[in-house]
Every structure is written in C-alpha cells, then in structure tokens.
C-alpha cells in the first residue's frame with residue numbers, strides 16, 4: 119500500500135525546492151575553488167611528466183594515506199601523462215564533499231517523508247560514492263582525450279616540446295598546461311554543480327525509497343526538458359515514477375532538478391496553480 123502525501127501548495131513547493139538548492143549552493147563555492155586549484159596542479163604534473171622535469175606538487179601517495187572506499191590504483195604505463203593515480207587524487211578532492219552533500223540532502227528529504235539520516239557506512243551511501251567515483255574517472259578521461267588532441271595537433275604543426283607543453287598563443291594553441299588547467303573555460307564550476315545535483319537527486323530518491331514512495335513531483339528550471347534540456351516533454355511540475363526519476367536524476371550539466379514526494383498525477387482534474 120503506497121503512502122499518501124499531501125499536495126504541497128505552490129508556495130511551499132517553491133520553498134522546498136529552494137531548500138534543496140541552498141544546501142548545494144553553500145558547498146558549491148568552496149568545492150569549485152578546490153577543484154580549480156586541483157586542475158592547476160594537475161596541469162603542473164602533466165607538463166612535468168611530459169618534459170621529464172619535477173614539480174612542487176607532492177608526490178603520490180605520500181599525502182593520501184589509505185582510503186577504504188577508494189579502488190586500487192592500476193599500474194601506470196611509462197610515458198602516461200595522466201596515469202591512474204590521477205583518478206584517485208581527484209576522488210580524494212571531491213568525495214568527502216559529495217558524501218557530506220548526500221547525507222545533508224538525505225536529511226532534508228527525510229524530513230519530508232519521516233525518514234532517518236543514513237549512517238555514512240550504509241550501503242546506499244557506499245553505492246552513491248561508487249557511482250560518483252566512476253563519474254570522476256570520466257572527468258579525467260575527458261582530460262586524457264584533450265591531452266591526446268593537443269599532442270596530435272602539436273605534432274602535426276611541428277611544434278617543439280616546450281611549445282606543446284606551454285602553448286603557442288599566436289596560433290591559438292593552448293598546449294598541455296592550459297588544456298589541463300582549463301583556464302579558458304568554467305569547467306570546474308560545471309563539474310561541481312553537476313556532481314552536487316547528482317548527490318542531491320540520489321540522496322532524495324534513496325530516502326523516498328525507504329518510505330515506499332512511488333511517485334515524485336518534479337521541480338526544475340522553467341524550460342528544462344525531462345530527458346535533456348531541449349526535450350519538449352517539460353520536467354517542471356510533472357509527475358514521474360521513482361524508476362523514471364532514477365533514470366533521469368538530472369537532464370543536463372548544471373541542472374537544478376529537485377524531486378518532491380507525491381501520490382502521482384491527480385485523477386480527473388487539471389493540476390491547479
């Protein structure tokens with residue numbers, strides 16, 4: 119038997135959406151700054167590996183210790199500019215904040231449905247961190263592709279090692295340094311917003327599931343589509359099953375989607391304003 123939930127009045131829905139968003143907003147600035155620094159230091163390491171020089175960035179694994187949740191680091195191939203240890207480094211920068219975000223969002227969602235906050239050791243928290251960890255590897259994979267492109271283009275143009283490493287501004291060639299540091303676009307901001315949205319959505323849905331919620335009412339940007347931003351099936355104000363929500367926790371990077379517990383679409387009546 120599904121639980122019954124009150125239909126939230128519009129003003130209340132708006133403040134609940136704001137509540138979920140504010141939780142992410144507080145963390146966003148600190149995390150984006152931290153990730154920005156990470157990319158700058160990662161660029162130093164990539165350039166040092168490429169040129170065979172050294173950097174002042176601490177060497178792995180001196181500073182990181184052992185982490186129960188982190189997967190084993192794969193063997194590094196000689197000449198690899200972004201070896202697997204970089205995945206672990208990035209996870210160490212991001213995971214503590216994402217875990218905390220997951221717990222906080224679970225607490226907020228739990229207040230809506232009367233659920234307790236999960237223990238950090240709980241399997242649902244671990245499962246979230248596994249999926250976040252995989253997305254973090256994807257972030258480095260994107261950088262790996264960018265590095266390969268820079269190397270290929272630099273080779274084609276006959277640049278020397280130093281030019282490939284540091285860039286050739288008059289040709290609009292960023293080089294390895296600026297490519298990895300992402301100094302020319304807001305990559306760290308988008309990554310942080312996206313990962314915080316994932317944490318928030320996953321925490322919300324996992325929490326509702328413990329209380330046998332079957333439907334959610336979606337709050338989203340005004341013209342945000344359900345499957346992607348341009349989907350004509352609009353997300354905001356729509357009712358979705360939990361399975362549908364699992365499939366599309368967010369529609370695009372920077373998505374502000376939020377899920378409220380619901381009894382499903384109203385029968386035989388238009389949804390009133």
Ligand SMILES: [Zn+2]
Nearest residue numbers: 338342373374
């Ligand atoms: Zn959206």
